[in-house]
Amino acid sequence: MNKSKETTLHQRIVSDIEGHIVSGEWPPGHRIPFEVDLTKEYNCSRMTVNKALTQLAKAGLIERRKKSGSFVTQPQAQSAVLEIHDISAEVQSLNLQYSFAVSKHEQRRAKADDVRRLDVTPGSFIVDVACVHQAGGRPFCLEERLISLSTVPEAADANFSEMAPGAWLINQIPWSSAEHRIHAVSAGSDEAAALGIPRNTACLVVERRTWSNNGPVTHVRFTYPGDRHALVARFTPASQ
Template sequence: MSIIGTMDVGEPLSLHQRILSDIRERILSGAWAPGHRIPFEHELTAEYKCSRMTVNKALSQLAKAGLIERRRRSGSFVRRPQSQAAVLEIHDIRIEVEALGLPYCYERVARHKRRSSAEDRTLLELDSNGPVLALECRHFAGKRAFAHEQRLINLAAVAEAADEEFFAVAPGPWLIARVPWSAAEHRIRAVAADRHIAAALDIEAGAPCLVVERRTWSAEHPVTHV
C-alpha cells in the first residue's frame, strides 16, 4: 500500500499549488466522488482570490495527472476510471508530485526476497507459499517525504523482479512497463499514522494520512499488492 501524508512540503505553496493540493485531497479522500463536478473556473477564481489563468493552469495539471476530466462548456469533473490503465495512472506518485509543480525523487528503503507468509498469501490471494519480493520505498515531493510504499510482488508471476534491485526505479512504473494487467482492485481509506509511518513520512504520530491500496492480476495470476 502507499500511505500519503498531508501536503506539507516544508515550503510555502504558490496559489496554483494550493489549488492543486486542495482539489487532489478532496478527490483522494472520497469527498469528491467520480463524476462530481469541480467548481467552475470563475467560482475557484473567487474562492482563491486569484486570476483565471492561475485556476486554468491548476486544472490543466490535474487533468494531465488523470484526476479530472475537462469538458468543453460543461466544466471539469472528477474522472471516472474507464479502464484499468486509467486507475493505475491516477495514482502514479511521480505524476501527482509533478502536477503540484514540485521535484520528485524516490528512495528504496528495504528489499527482501522470501517464501510467502500467511499474511502475504492473504494480501496476494496466493494458493501456495511461493516466493515473493517485499519492498519498502519512500517518495518525495520537494524536500519532504510525500508517500511511503509497502509492496509485495509475486515472483511466480514476475520472475525477473527477483533480479531487480529497485534503487534507480520505483517498482510501480517498473511493473507497469513489463506486465500486461488483466484485472485490478483499488481502494482508498483514511488512517492515523502509526509510529513507523510517522517516522517514514516525518510527521507526527496520529497525523491523518490517505492509504491507497491496490492489488493487480495478469491472466488470472496475482502480480502485486501495494
Template sequence: MKTEKDGTLHNRILGDIERRILSGEWPPGHRLPFEVDLAEQYGCSRMTANKVLTQLARAGMIERRKKSGSFVSQPVAQAAVLQIHDIEAEVKSLRQHYSYRLLARSRRAATEADRQRIDVEPGTELLDLTCLHEADGKPFCLEQRLINLNCVPEAADEDFSRSAAGPWLVSRVPWNAAEHRIEAVSANAELAKMLQIARQTACLVICRRTWGSDGPVTAVRLTYPGERHTLVARFEPGEAERG
C-alpha cells in the same frame, strides 16, 4: 528505429520544458511552442517533439487542445480513484521536484498473512519492497509492495534502487484486472517517523491488487498524509438512471 541521438534529444527537450514549468518561467495557461517549432528549435523530427509533448500530457504537466496547441496545466493535488496512476507524475503536476528512496528490499516466501494482501498460496516466492516517494525533499507517499515472482520472475533481477517498481511493472507486465480499496488510518509511531508527521495524524491509504493472465501480479499499499492528498472519481449514470 529509435537511435541514441533521438533518445538524447528527447531527454533534452523534456528536461528543458520541465524546468521552465517547474521554475514558473512558463506559468499555468502558458502556451508551449508547436511541434513544428520545437522540431526546428532542437533540430529534431516532429515525431520526437510529439512524443515529448505526449509524455508531458500523460504526466499532467500540460494540456493538449485540438487545433489550439499545448498549454501548461493548472496544478492539481488529486488522483483518480479508478486509475493506476504514476506517483512521479502526481508530484510533478504540483510543480514540485520528485525524488525516490528504496528503504527495504527482500526476497522471501509468502506467509499466511500475505494471502490476504496478494492472493497467493503460502510459500509462493515474493519480492517485498518498501520505498518513499518525496516532493521537494519531503515525504509524499510511503509505498509497500509485494510482487509475485512466479508471475514476474524477471523482477528478482531488478534492484529498484533508482526508480519505483510501479512504472516498471506497467511497462512490462500486462494486467487484466485490478482492485482498489481505500482506507483511513491514524499514523502510528513508525509511520509518523517515515512520513515526518505527528503521531495520530490521519492518513489516506490506497490498497491496490492487479492480476494478469498467469495470476496475481502485485499488491501495493500507498500511504499519504491525509491533508496532502485528494481522490477523485468521475462516472456517468447507468442506463436505468438515464431513463
C-alpha cells in the same frame, strides 16, 4: 475608485499571487504579504485586497490564519480512484521536484498475511519492497509493495534503485484486472517515521491488487498524509 477599476485590480492581484505560487517562487508555507502592504503596492482599497485573498483561499492556494496572515498551502494531489497512476507524474503535476528512496527490499516466502494481501499460495516466493516518494524534498507517500515471483520472475533481479517499483511493473508486465480499497488510518510509528509526521496523524490509504492472465501480480499499499492527497472519480448516470 470606480467599480470597473476595482474589479480589474482585484483580478490583477489574484493573477499576480497565483503566478508566484504556481511558478514555485512562493513555495508551500511562504507568507503572503500582509493586506496593508498589498494595499500600498497596488494603490487600492483594503476591501479589494481582502476580496482577492478570499478568492485565493477558496481556490485552495492560500490559507488565511487569524492574526498570523496568509500562507501558501501545501499542494494537494488528486488521483482518479480507478486509474493506476504514476506517482512521479502525480508529483510533477504539482510543479514539485520528484524523488524516491527504497527503504526495504527482500525476497522471501509468503506468510499468512502475504497470502491474504497478494492472493498467492502459502510458501510461494515474493519480493517485499518499500519506498518513500518525495515531493519538493518532503515525504509525499509511503509505498509498501509485494510482488509475486511466480507471475513476475523478472522482479527477482530488479534493484529498483533507478526506477520505483510501480513504474517498473507498468513497463514490465501488462495487467488484466485490478482491485482498489480505500480507507483512512491514524499513522503508526513506522508510517509517522517514514512520512515525517506526528504519530496518529490522519492518513489516506489506497490499497491495490492487480492480476495478469498468468495470476496475481502485486499488492501495494500507498499511505498519504491526509492533507496532501485527494481521490477523484468521474462517472455518468446509469442508463434508464
